[in-house]
Amino acid sequence: EVQLAESGGGLVQPGGSLRLSCVASGFTFEDYTFHWVRQAPGKGLEYVSGISWNGDTIGYADSVRGRFTISRDNAKSSLFLQMNSLRPEDTALYYCARDRIQWDPFNDASDMWGQGTMVTVS
Amino acid sequence: EIVLTQSPGTLSLSPGERATLSCRASQSVRSDFLAWYQQKPGQPPRLLMYGASHRATGIPDRFSGSGSGTDFSLTISSRLEPEDFAVYYCQQYGGSPYTFGQGTKLEIK
Secondary structure, eight states, rough: OOEEEOOOOEEOOTTTOOEEEEEESSGGGSSSSEEEEEEOTTTTEEEEEOOOOTTTTTOOOTTTBTEEEEEEEETTTTEEEEEEEEGGGGGGGEEEEESSSSTOSSSOEEEOOOOOEEEEEE | OOOOEEEEEEEEEOOOOOOOOEEESSOOOOGGGGGEEEEESSSSSSSEEETTTEEEETTTTTTTEEEEETTTEEOOOSSOGGGGSSSSEEESSSSSEEEEEOOEEEEOO
């Protein structure tokens, strides 16, 4: 089955750290660009970070730059988000999303999403 | 950072009516790299449109997108189905970082 499965969320104190993971299955992980998108309770979608299929291009939202680090391990079909210096405003459901086409140069919409992992900073 | 402003915030319509949602960008979106997503409660977003006017796989033809530059719209034709009532987001992916609009809630009147 083609799917994305996030994990690693939980309750953390302000200033703490968490590492989110997203495991892909059912397709060739290394061919795709991936992103993290978050959604605070009752709020809209907020782009967090993305990494291109070859790892050459990485982008961050201003709100997380310098605190969050995105990475990928193609051998494990996994995407990661290391989150440091967490703040209460980082509380959200974090989604992993895959771009629509293979080998895209970080300019594509996302057609596959996981169910998300909840991060609570309190 | 490109700011996307969606309007209206809430749209109240009846099944069978036509819906038009707007998304305005603070600066021109490169190559019309503009997408629309639908989100229902408790579910992740679902891609509807990419490249401003291209329907994603499996999306019915009652959904259409148009626009360029800074002004974009999503239209659900005069066949609003009960399952279309949801929140809709636009997203630009032509500039880094990607950004989303704040969403339009389409609710049953």
